[in-house]
Amino acid sequence: MNFKKILGALVLLLSVQLSKAQSSSPVDYVNPLIGTQSKYELSNGNTYPAIAMPWGMNFWTPQTGNMGDGWVYTYTADKIKGFKQTHQPSPWNNDYGQFSIMPTIGEPVFDQEKRASWFSHKAEVVKPYYYSVYLADHDVTTELTPSERGAIFRFTFPKTEAAQVVIDAFDKGSYIKVIPEENKIIGYNTRNSGGVPDNFKNYFVIVFDRSFDFKAAVKSGDIKNNVLEMKDNHAGAIVGFKNLKRGEQVIARVASSFISFEQAELNLKEVKGNTFDEIVTVGKVKWNEVLGRVEVKDPDIDRLKTFYSCLYRSTLFPRDFSEIDAQGKRVHYSPYNGQVLPGEMFTDTGFWDTFRSLFPLLNLIYPEMNDRMQAGLVNAYKESGFLPEWASPGHRESMIGNNSASVVADAFATGRKGYDADLLWDAVVHGANNAHPKISATGRFGHELYNTLGFIPIDKNINQNVARTLEYAYNDWSIYQFGKALGKPNSEISIYAKRAMNYKNIYDAETKLMRGKKSDGTFTPFDPSAWSKEYTEGNAWHWSFCVFHDPQGLIDLMGSKKAFNAMLDTVFVIPSYEGMKSRSMIHEMREMQIMNMGQYAHGNQPIQHMPYLYNYAAEPWKAQYWVRQIMDKLYLPTPDGYCGDEDNGQTSAWYVFSALGFYPVAPASGEYVLGSPQFQSVKLNLQNGKTLKIDATNQNKDNVYVNEVKVNGKMYTKNFFQYKELMKGGELQFDMADKPNKKRGIKDTDAPYSFSKMKL
Numbered sequence: 001m002n003f004k005k006i007l008g009a010l011v012l013l014l015s016v017q018l019s020k021a022q023s024s025s026p027v028d029y030v031n032p033l034i035g036t037q038s039k040y041e042l043s044n045g046n047t048y049p050a051i052a053m054p055w056g057m058n059f060w061t062p063q064t065g066n067m068g069d070g071w072v073y074t075y076t077a078d079k080i081k082g083f084k085q086t087h088q089p090s091p092w093n094n095d096y097g098q099f100s101i102m103p104t105i106g107e108p109v110f111d112q113e114k115r116a117s118w119f120s121h122k123a124e125v126v127k128p129y130y131y132s133v134y135l136a137d138h139d140v141t142t143e144l145t146p147s148e149r150g151a152i153f154r155f156t157f158p159k160t161e162a163a164q165v166v167i168d169a170f171d172k173g174s175y176i177k178v179i180p181e182e183n184k185i186i187g188y189n190t191r192n193s194g195g196v197p198d199n200f201k202n203y204f205v206i207v208f209d210r211s212f213d214f215k216a217a218v219k220s221g222d223i224k225n226n227v228l229e230m231k232d233n234h235a236g237a238i239v240g241f242k243n244l245k246r247g248e249q250v251i252a253r254v255a256s257s258f259i260s261f262e263q264a265e266l267n268l269k270e271v272k273g274n275t276f277d278e279i280v281t282v283g284k285v286k287w288n289e290v291l292g293r294v295e296v297k298d299p300d301i302d303r304l305k306t307f308y309s310c311l312y313r314s315t316l317f318p319r320d321f322s323e324i325d326a327q328g329k330r331v332h333y334s335p336y337n338g339q340v341l342p343g344e345m346f347t348d349t350g351f352w353d354t355f356r357s358l359f360p361l362l363n364l365i366y367p368e369m370n371d372r373m374q375a376g377l378v379n380a381y382k383e384s385g386f387l388p389e390w391a392s393p394g395h396r397e398s399m400i401g402n403n404s405a406s407v408v409a410d411a412f413a414t415g416r417k418g419y420d421a422d423l424l425w426d427a428v429v430h431g432a433n434n435a436h437p438k439i440s441a442t443g444r445f446g447h448e449l450y451n452t453l454g455f456i457p458i459d460k461n462i463n464q465n466v467a468r469t470l471e472y473a474y475n476d477w478s479i480y481q482f483g484k485a486l487g488k489p490n491s492e493i494s495i496y497a498k499r500a501m502n503y504k505n506i507y508d509a510e511t512k513l514m515r516g517k518k519s520d521g522t523f524t525p526f527d528p529s530a531w532s533k534e535y536t537e538g539n540a541w542h543w544s545f546c547v548f549h550d551p552q553g554l555i556d557l558m559g560s561k562k563a564f565n566a567m568l569d570t571v572f573v574i575p576s577y578e579g580m581k582s583r584s585m586i587h588e589m590r591e592m593q594i595m596n597m598g599q600y601a602h603g604n605q606p607i608q609h610m611p612y613l614y615n616y617a618a619e620p621w622k623a624q625y626w627v628r629q630i631m632d633k634l635y636l637p638t639p640d641g642y643c644g645d646e647d648n649g650q651t652s653a654w655y656v657f658s659a660l661g662f663y664p665v666a667p668a669s670g671e672y673v674l675g676s677p678q679f680q681s682v683k684l685n686l687q688n689g690k691t692l693k694i695d696a697t698n699q700n701k702d703n704v705y706v707n708e709v710k711v712n713g714k715m716y717t718k719n720f721f722q723y724k725e726l727m728k729g730g731e732l733q734f735d736m737a738d739k740p741n742k743k744r745g746i747k748d749t750d751a752p753y754s755f756s757k758m759k760l
Helices: 003-022 262-268 276-291 301-315 359-367 367-384 402-414 420-431 447-453 465-486 490-499 503-504 553-559 559-572 587-595 610-617 618-633 650-660
Strands: 060-065 082-086 098-104 124-127 130-135 140-146 149-157 161-168 175-178 184-189 202-208 215-219 220-227 229-232 235-244 251-258 296-297 322-323 331-332 340-342 671-674 681-685 692-696 705-711 715-716 720-722 728-735
Touching: 060 130, 060 140, 082 149, 098 251, 130 276, 130 503, 140 215, 149 276, 161 251, 175 215, 184 235, 184 262, 202 262, 215 229, 215 276, 229 235, 251 262, 262 322, 276 301, 276 359, 296 301, 296 650, 301 650, 331 465, 340 720, 359 367, 367 402, 402 420, 402 465, 420 465, 465 490, 465 503, 465 587, 465 618, 503 553, 553 559, 553 610, 559 610, 610 618, 610 671, 618 650, 618 671, 618 705, 650 681
Parallel strands: 692 728
Antiparallel strands: 060 082, 082 098, 098 161, 124 130, 130 140, 140 149, 149 251, 161 235, 175 184, 175 229, 184 202, 202 251, 215 220, 215 235, 296 681, 322 331, 331 340, 671 720, 681 692, 705 715, 705 728
């Protein structure tokens, strides 16, 4: 065969492979192992493979870490110690509602190190709806598939005289009972990391498809043969099966509840009466339904994997914390007051992270889910007196700000319905003027000083004072927007419009940065690159642009668009090692340093919107360039595919929005700011039945610049799209180029929303 024929055959083969790839379903592109190559010192995502349903109450994951270790699964580990039910939102917040299951052979063992087995990623299959791994030391293949509140395990054993399944209810207070006549085990665990009432328990039930030949309870590691019940600091159980043939399978159906054993039995109905393969099919269909809201076409398979993996991560949290009772009604155990109450509850999200793009993404693509989440926030307020800022499962002492106001305001601005919005108004007003008596992260810590001085001073023993001032100002604008949309009188909401401008009170004209100020109004000495106590996990370069609601006001402070753009440019120019010695090293510092993008720290949230700010100052092509640089360089479909904490969908949602070609710089403004679409063709199947098509002609890795935009065939020069217009469906047409069009999007009227431009 000559060269031309060989080349022709290869081209034909490649086209067939690409055609097959494009026909794959969305979930086939998802890699739940992205971000799992992480550790305490350096996060490449700090994720674990969540084998779960979208927003499911229970997740499952293989456990490579020790009991209580926040790094439950790390890609570089060699051994699996169990398969864990988990509710962990991040390693920093750790877990609750947890227990594990592990198959073994030979003599019964309980100790997590002794029961552990070597495994290889080459003998591991990881899908959102299905997990399988070969446990080499036991010659057992373990498979699991989840429902919202349950799961089915399928263990394929070797020929053995003695096979066991270990149930570890974990330490810090647990109970277990073996019920041989029903092939059943029940139990509960109380291990948690905070944010729970005193009566917290996670009740579980496990039903096997065959009778037990061996039974034992475990008391703090001591295996007690034929003992059927145990309550202890660390309880467990082992059940065994004799004389199995090679390839013989044992099925275990599992469910849990935060309410009671009886409710756990009801939850078991999700997998009862179904085969393992049927639940696998149900899970795949559900994930494709959720991920299929966004249809992407592109020849780059790695980009498709990255996109759908990020969309998967964007649809895990906040998790549904409600259950369906015997009457078919939705109820929940309240993580705030310990009562079982009617209605919605969602948890495991930190609004400091997720207000930025995760919740706006829900409002765009999954609005029916945020309708439910807002109803859950109503219940959280009624049950605790505050809206959560970091919930896991109840109020947690983590991060700063009062960003529940943004989440509530953006939801209402985008038409969320079916909940008591007036009660949420009471909640945001209360949260703005009060601090939780025990959890300083809830409400507004330092609100008295902020309301009196217009900023939080550096000399009143309140750390992160600059960051708090900036976030409170944006939160006040969010409250104003919410109140205005509700039709509240100006006499009631004008104070929040005024306070929305408080960011100006900490602006330093000399350095053009936000910096700490004493209560007498004088600035303190500072190093702009220092990760100092005035800021939260960052420095002045990261925080000075956190004026989401009023970039024009910040431009005015700096004197001109030219000066503003120069400051934005500087972020990418200052060497990444600057500021590294300003304090003891934290992982966010190291992650910024090694990315080699100057002071731009995409691995942490405060600066993630910053590249889009060029759109406000007549240089939108710089936003297009940097957004594509970030997507191409910092997001990969690999175990080290993130550049910092993934953070409950926020870092993933940033990518999802940016790949579409726009981003919500100011949630509750009703606008998305222009970027650079990464795909040739995208179709959004909107919940209202409309379709929004996004085409990018001439799109490739080099053509990152937007030459022109058409909306439904008409030329469009603005640097933003409006939510209400996108929800009508239609077509966005981008013409991409390898050189910037410096005549497009440069008029004042082309700039996105800024509060300073509004007439109050």
